[in-house]
Amino acid sequence: MTTAIAEEFETHRSRLFGLAYRMLGSAEEAEDTVQDAYLRFSGADRDGIEHPAAWLAKVVTNLCLSRxxxxxxxxxxxxxPWLPEPVITSDGTLGPLESAEQRDAxxxxxxxxxxxxxxxxxxxxxxREAFGYGHREIAEALELTEANCRQLYRRAVQRVGEPRSRFESSPERQEELVASFVAAARDGDLARLEKLLAADVVWSSDSGxxxxxxxxxxxxxxKVSRFVLGVTQKFLAGVDVAAVEINGAIALAAWAGDTLLWVAAFELRDGLITHARAVMNPDKLDFVRRQLARA
Incomplete structure (x- = not known):
């Protein structure tokens, strides 16, 4: 029986991890949440679980709300600055990302x-947005009224803003642009670097x-150009930098031997870099480090 329960749960694990990660912005906490959900699932009365997928989604959602x-x-x-924990997405960890909208999400x-x-x-x-739940399903999961859920959704959309694609360029163009960025930084070419950046570009670093x-x-x-050149000259000697896909976007991973130093994801618009988000806090790199080790 225990084996059958574990096997059934595994069919839902990826979807549950994606839900928890989007809720928490932390891959480590998402893993812990999914494990907690498994313990509840394995100890629950089977007769009381008519639809396991919906039951588990409700459990994970409420565990996330507590966290x-x-x-x-x-x-x-x-x-x-606080940034979410990065996740390698080229291996399907967060599901298929076949469109700009899916990558943006x-x-x-x-x-x-x-x-x-x-x-x-x-x-x-x-x-609603990531998993396509109807308002009635959401109301059941959160034990709210359907009208309340609709109101909460409208308020959330207003606060998040209008959806827009941050991945207008093709993956090949993205990789080409980031490769040019690395080359210009390594060469100390300020003029070339500035040509790759939008006028209102922002660089955010999360070190905790x-x-x-x-x-x-x-x-x-x-300011960003000079900051990048200064960091490159001071810290990137002997460091290996490789292109990876982080959270649906082209990114860089920097290694010193076996130590992952940081990952930086790039937001692009009109063929220019508009925002770079560098996660440097060692505690936030454990999950992506394990992903890269398995690659």
Whole structure:
């Protein structure tokens, strides 16, 4: 019986992880949440679970709501900019990302926007947008009225803003642009680097105060260019940098031997880099490090 339960649960694990990750912005916490859901599933009365997928989604959503309350308090004390934990998506960890809309839904940029929402608004938005739940299904999962869910969804959409594609360029063009960025930075070519950046470009670094990094976002083409050149000259000697797909976007992973130093995902518009988000906090790199080790 235990084996059958475990096998049944495994058919839902990937979807549940995707739900928890979008809710929490943390791959490590998403894994823990899914494991908690498994323990509840394995100990539940089978006769009381008519639709396992819906039952598990409800359990995971409510576990996430509990975690989000304490996460908000921790993030208020966070040192410097907070970014979600990165996830390699080229291996299907967050499901198929075949369209710009699907990639945008799991982007670091979108996950940052979701931080604007209350936990319940976030649950409604994620279940509706990412998983296609109807308002009646969402109401049942959250034990709210359907009218309340509709109101929460409208408020969430207003707070997140109008959807727009952050991946207008083809994957090949994205990789070409980021390769040019790395080459210009390595060569110390300021003029060439500036040509790759939008005038209002922003560079955000998430270190949690655990490694040296800018405590505030760097804004503007000139400041970002000089910041990148300074960091490259000071810290990238002997470091290997490789292109990877992080949260549906072209990104860079920097290694010093077997140590993953950071990953940086790039948001593009009109063929230029508009935002770079570098995750440097070692605690936030464990999941992606394990993914890369298996590749």
């Amino acid at each position: 989000l309350t304490s996460a908000r308090a921790r993030r208020e004390q966070y040192v410097g 799991v982007s670091l940029a979108m996950l940052v926007l979701l931080e604007r929402l209350t936990p319940t608004e976030r649950a409604v938005y994620v279940l 105060g655990k490694v040296s990094a800018a405590r505030r976002p760097v804004e503007g083409r000139e």
